[in-house]
Amino acid sequence: MRELIETERLRRFAKRAGRFALDLVLPPTCTACGTEVDQPHSLCPDCFIRMHPIGKPRCDQCGVPLPAESHLGSDARCMRCERHPPPWSKARAAYIYDDGSRDLILSLKYADRTENAGVLARQMLRAGDDILATADMLVPVPVHWRRLMQRRYNQAVLLARTVGKLSNTPMLVDALRRPHATSRLAGFSPGERAKEMHDAITVKASRIKELKNRHVVVVDDILTTGATAAACTRALLDAGAASVALLAAARTIPLDSEDIDRPEDSWR
């Protein structure tokens, strides 16, 4: 038995040493395309150019980038947030969700490219510096256990863990639960989305105490309709959190045709 343990130890050591030697021999490669780069866990110039970080001016509440000449309300919100305020206090996203960020996020989500979390988290840290400065804890958006079984990991947890390490913010990994498997929301009308998301996300009873009066930052990969984020926010506020802000790796940009005056098209 002891010999077996020793052999196993030796095998693991050899594997680690081998990987270390490989790192010394092989140059680091671009996280997105595999081209040779100077720094490990970074992007090559071509991939870097394809990514579009969201800077200012952006809406303080939903994080959507705004053209400089755009009308900003007295508290720097977009017109949509002014008319139909979302339940969360502030939202920040690192990148616009487009061809560049899509590759990085989808390969993190579906292709086991977990190292992409590092590249995305570093930009999330920059985009969310103000909300992270006042955050007590990070809470990842949960996935249903069946989806977790298929993918083996939750990409929101990977992002939250890396952002947490870089910003020294604790993560409460299991604060939120997704008790039912919800359908994909793309293509749903706002009313259908609201119905689908009703009670879709709940707070784990044993975590309520830890959330009380805390400033929580919910972490996700993509902010799209805001339906999931709103469900997470409502659950956390109901549980007694002092405030809820959002931090995403990327966010979609609402279409120009989206009618901000339609009340049923508010955050759901």
Ligand SMILES: [Zn+2]
């Ligand atoms: Zn590249």
Ligand SMILES: [Zn+2]
């Ligand atoms: Zn807004």
